[in-house]
Amino acid sequence: MSQMLQIHDQLREMILSLDLAPGERLTERWLESRFGGxxxxxRAALVRLEAEELVQRDGRNWIVAPIDLGEIAALTEFREALETAAVRHACARATDADIDAVEDLLNACEPDAPREEWHRVGTDFHVELARLSGNDFLVKAISAAMTKLSRARWLEVRTEEARGNAFAEHRHVLDLIRRRDADAAAEAICGHIRDTRDRLLRSLEDDRRGLRARGFAIIGAA
Amino acid sequence: MSQMLQIHDQLREMILSLDLAPGERLTERWLESRFGGxxxxxRAALVRLEAEELVQRDGRNWIVAPIDLGEIAALTEFREALETAAVRHACARATDADIDAVEDLLNACEPDAPREEWHRVGTDFHVELARLSGNDFLVKAISAAMTKLSRARWLEVRTEEARGNAFAEHRHVLDLIRRRDADAAAEAICGHIRDTRDRLLRSLEDDRRGLRARGFAIIGAA
DNA sequence: GATGCCAAATTGGGATACCAAACTGGCATC
DNA sequence: GATGCCAGTTTGGTATCCCAATTTGGCATC
Structure with a gap:
């Protein structure tokens, strides 16, 4: 694989895992020595990441994209539009085997699995669910939306109970799709997306001061 | 503005206006001499355009993205999800003045205006309509979807009557939003999007042989 | 005339050189 | 002590250089 893609992937991972603080400045020369290219x-990797909105320009400088809490509400609306459409198409198109495969994804995540695991499966579920729609544009858009939410989700302080609730909602949506009840499935995914927003905003609002203290650029009213 | 952005914008324009044929190879050295940078x-401009899916890699080479007729159906579904959500939010949020401004956009396009004008207004309408939703994610996604359709729309052979029909549908959607009838507006935009797909596919299917003869890479079953 | 093969040219990936603009730090001034 | 200013440093933007890989063209061979 080309160096550019290696650098892109590594830097992307560092940003999404919060190894690099939101808002932190990145100099090309530091990255050069850090990644040995x-x-x-x-620069090619930075341009690519800029298109994914994971880094952005601040004047002439590059910075890790800040986390914008103001986006979360709009992102929720966006996901409602996309994911309700996705589950409706899924009801019409997914085979039972396809649905089982998504269920397996959920089952593979043990209750005592590490935080990273829950985070990953929580994202992948929505992407795989989207895939059941058979529409690649929906898949890509939902995947991008989950990426934009990813760092905020890391910051969320989540009780084991809250995680269990979210997973129960996931299972419920899958069941309704299996029964081909499009209206109910759309309603359920919509409710889940809103619940997620509420959990997230409540947690982040409570913790905002602490997050800023860790040096994270958190902008926008939650 | 930086050279990179100039090159990006010029090249983007050349691709979208079909000055560069879909599937055509682009060498970095030709672009270098063509744009004088x-x-x-x-290379930065190419990486950027790759993210917009207007150019892509073919092995180590760069090519202008081919037109994929197979995408049009999926893109239509995608737009249905986005635009119905957008008009629903617009009904709740847009002011009458906002709606009038979009109507002015339509009125500014004379019946005998050149083809470029109709093409541009036909795209801008949907983007400005999306803007009434107040949700930037919807705006960006709809704008990107219209860009992906843009070149296919150029290829469409459109009678004056067909253009008139499309514009009448646009006005009808606006009226329903003005009356705050969200269900009817959603229904109307959805019908319009499907009509557009049908017109487009019928025209392209008829003309496919001719398009290939012009050297355009047109892939996918329509 | 078709085919195989090798040298030359071309290409993209990467490294480096150079420059102008922005930033920094410290010193002189008030 | 606060303020203004200038030299030195750092940075991103651009141009150019080098290299390995691929493509190309033509020539020898069959």
Missing amino acids: SRTPV | SRTPV
């Missing part, structure tokens, strides 16, 4: 592939 | 900004 020259500026050419570093 | 060095390879560094050229």
